[in-house]
Amino acid sequence: MPAPNAITKTLALPDGRVISIETGKLAKFADGAVVVRLGDTMLLATVVSAPSQRDGVDFLPLSVDYQEKFGSAGKIPGSFQRREGRLSDYEILVCRLVDRILRPMFPKDYHYEVQVMITLISADKEVQPDALAALAASAALSISDIPFAGPISDCAWRASMGSSRLTPRPPTWPAPTWT
Numbered sequence: 001m002p003a004p005n006a007i008t009k010t011l012a013l014p015d016g017r018v019i020s021i022e023t024g025k026l027a028k029f030a031d032g033a034v035v036v037r038l039g040d041t042m043l044l045a046t047v048v049s050a051p052s053q054r055d056g057v058d059f060l061p062l063s064v065d066y067q068e069k070f071g072s073a074g075k076i077p078g079s080f081q082r083r084e085g086r087l088s089d090y091e092i093l094v095c096r097l098v099d100r101i102l103r104p105m106f107p108k109d110y111h112y113e114v115q116v117m118i119t120l121i122s123a124d125k126e127v128q129p130d131a132l133a134a135l136a137a138s139a140a141l142s143i144s145d146i147p148f149a150g151p152i153s154d155c156a157w158r159a160s161m162g163s164s165r166l167t168p169r170p171p172t173w174p175a176p177t178w179t
Helices: 089-105 130-143
Strands: 007-012 018-023 032-038 041-049 062-068 114-122 157-160 163-166
Touching: 018 130, 032 130, 041 130, 062 089, 089 114, 089 130, 114 130
Parallel strands: 062 114
Antiparallel strands: 007 018, 018 032, 032 041, 041 114, 157 163
């Protein structure tokens, strides 16, 4: 049962799956926070901005962090190394992808520090969370008071043997053939 002040919007994909975007339930102290769901995959995106601009800054200090916790896939680290450790190459690539999509959507004269945090809460083997990360970040920015020319999204596109599919399910597509 949703919280009394939670707002949920849904978007139906052509293959029958439903993306839901919910706000007002988690991370209430952030400037903007949303939970994006597709299947059993859930992402929490939070956005905060500095209240004032630092002196001498003539660029947008945007920081995008994407993190997948072991617990989101049901894995509990049980050896000597119990902490998560540094970001994987995949997580770094997702951070860069989201950064490259969001950065041009801010006004040229906006030089306040902005932090975007995207955390994978739960994972589903049928859904690739990287395609939802930019949607989650964009939705969080859109509901905040930070100037942002969005919303935007990205998608996964897969073409193989003469057919193509938007946001494919990983197990349903054969490996690509490279010629």
